[in-house]
Amino acid sequence: MRSRYGSAGISRIAYRLPACRRALPELEAQGRIASPAGVLDDFGFRSCHEIEHHDELFELLAGAGCDLLQDAELLSDDVGMLYLVFGLPVTRTSDDRGLLGRFRYPAARLHHELGLKRAGALAISEQGCSGLLSTLDMAARLLASSESPAALCLAGDALPAGSPREIMYNLMSDAAAALLVERDSPRNRILAFRQQTQTYYWDTPEREQELLAAYFPMAQRAIAACLTGAGLDVSEIDWFVPHNVSLRSWEILAKLLGIPEERVWTRNISRIGHTISCDHAINLADMEREGALTPGDRLLLFTFGFGASWSCMILEH
Amino acid sequence: MTTRDAILITGATGTIGRRVAAHLLRDTDADVYPLLHERGARQTPGEVLTRFFDLPATAEFVARLYPVAGDITRPCLGLASESLPLLHRRVNRVLHSAATTRFDLPLDAARSVNVCGTREVMGVAGRCERIEQVGFLSTAYVAGKRTGLIREPERAHDEGFANTYEQSKYEAEAVVAESGLPVAIYRLSTVLGDSRTGRVAHFTAPHQALRMMHAGLVSMLPGDPASPVDLISDDIAAEAVFELFTHHFNAGDVFHITAPEDKTFSLQESVETSHRELAGLDPGWARRGYPLAAIAPLDAFDLFLRSAQQANNPLMHGVMQALSQFARQLAYPKCFDRSTVLRYLPDYDRRTPDIRSYYGKVVKYCLDTGWGRHV
Secondary structure, three states: OOOOOOOOEEEEEEEEOOOOEEEHHHHHHOOOOOOOHHHHHHOOOOEEEOOOOOOHHHHHHHHHHHHHHHHHOOOHHHEEEEEEEOOOOOOOOOEOOEHHHHHOOHHHHHHHHOOOOOOEEEEEOOOHHHHHHHHHHHHHHHHOOOOOOEEEEEEEEOOOOOOOOEEOOEEEOOEEEEEEEEOOOOOOEEEEEEEEEOHHHHOOOOOHHHHHHHHHHHHHHHHHHHHHHHOOOHHHOOEEEOOOOOHHHHHHHHHHHOOOHHHEOOHHHHHOOEOOOOHHHHHHHHHHHOOOOOOOOEEEEEEEEOOOEEEEEEEEO | OOOOOEEEEEOOOOOOHHHHHHHHHHHOOOEEEEEEOHHHHOOOHHHHHHHHOOOOOOHHHHHHEOOEEOOOOOHHHHOOOOHHHHHHHHOOEEEEOOOOOOOOOOHHHHHHHHOHHHHHHHHHHHOOOOOOEEEEEEEHHHHOOOOEEEOOOOOOOOOOOOOHHHHHHHHHHHHHHOOOOOEEEEEEOEEOOOOOOOOOOOOOHHHHHHHHHHOOOOOEEEOOOOOEEOEEOHHHHHHHHHHHHHHOOOOOOEEEEOOOHHHOEEHHHHHHHHHHHHHHHOHHHHHHOOOOOEEEOHHHHHHHHHHHHHOOOHHHHHHHHHHHHHHHHHHOOEEEOOHHHHHHOOOHHHHOOOHHHHHHHHHHHHHHOOOOOOO
């Protein structure tokens, strides 16, 4: 199948989770979930991971990047661009270094830490959970016109330490992931990407109920558009790789799409929960590790990001 | 109809009842006895004519109009001691159109109006010395969860019901059938509004669904995209009831006063047209870019409904629950045979306006009046 991305795809993935793991009853006792633990349990969640200090997210990002580069045995010169994705908007507070303190960029710091030499560094934010798929799309398209064979995508999010861990009936985890996008990828070739953006919903707290109502019809629309873009029927998809929002929402979406629930790989929803920008990376890595994937499998990745955008990417493993 | 006909009509201020009453006054020479709640009955006949029946208070109409205070949920319709013998002596025709058309009532509450009320009406009719005919307004959806072609003479089934309205009207039909009176049943489809003006007399479930759509809160509707959504206009429904009741009465007949298949929407078309009409009439709404509601299998719809309840989200649960009462029926696609209607009214299909010709007017009326808040 010809793709606008040529043979570009995701060749390697690594991820890291914080060591601190908290179960629903503990979070409920701490008053850090809005819904009763029993309801979140019914929705498929069990526990989440959270960072314990502010700089831990950086350590996780650097660690995931390091793992990936070592594993890939890449020359750092082969990486033409570093993309850093945050689902949560990055807010900087001034420190005792005054205004200059605001110009301390995590992307540049990670670039330096990973010893990348020729790569540019770019951070992407304000797409919520859609950020990673948008970045993969951008990276793969830019590789086609670049001399470099690969781009490194780092994604990570952490809620403020000690903050509530539930967002709109989803249990949230902190995490970081690294993905290598190669122009000639031996696996996970990108076949299509579609994003449906509806910025009326930009004010999430104000439009929460309307957003809940829009979620499923927009998901259906984004997935249908991506399937059309890939020239595939939904029955030709081997695995639906979810973002780890509630299992219940995937059960509803599966019924809406007319697909068997067994084709949605949902194991990490209970184990990890929803990590904002890293879910697909973590799930793809674990699917491969557990032997769920075979070469040629068609994988449909779907997510929704506040802002609001509904995104879908189809890969060929 | 003879000059001495005297017609008792219940539900005379309802969507269909008021129109049929107006027809009876305008197009026959019968005396009309509308059963009105206490407050309505305190008005003069002239006020009743102008307020409820859109008729001028002419001497002729006033002379033939005898408002009666009563309530179908009370024994003997709660008629005053002087009214009851008068009705028993004079009335020779009864048209029972009073009902609760709410889909969300507990079954007991729906039964108390639609079943027990019907029993009381049949009781009064049975004691009318000159009784010749009784008409009963029912719903085509006594067919409940049956699917496929529904024939007019069929009633009994064990498929269940999508809401308590359907079930209570089904049970009311049994009361009517067992009354031993000369009864014809007029099973109406969902009446939407006036095909000429778009005016809505009573905002019911489909109008509320449109309202929720306008608020951007309709996520999904159950059913098959190709399922018919049977909607008819108030005017054609009332006209058909009037003509069948006055000119073609035959005890035992059952009529499906429903829409010809090519003059109503499919579910998909209904959703798309609603969206398009709202967008055309309200550009601010269009800019929001609300998606079309998904048309979902019933199990997906029910799981979403249950999740909203579990999540203790009262707004979303309320919306889904309200939609559920009305839209659940869409998951049981059916079409209605109209052979008996067409036998007496061969041009019924031709006269019935296409929903596409007036749906926009109804949507506009809903928007202009804020779904009845600014009337």
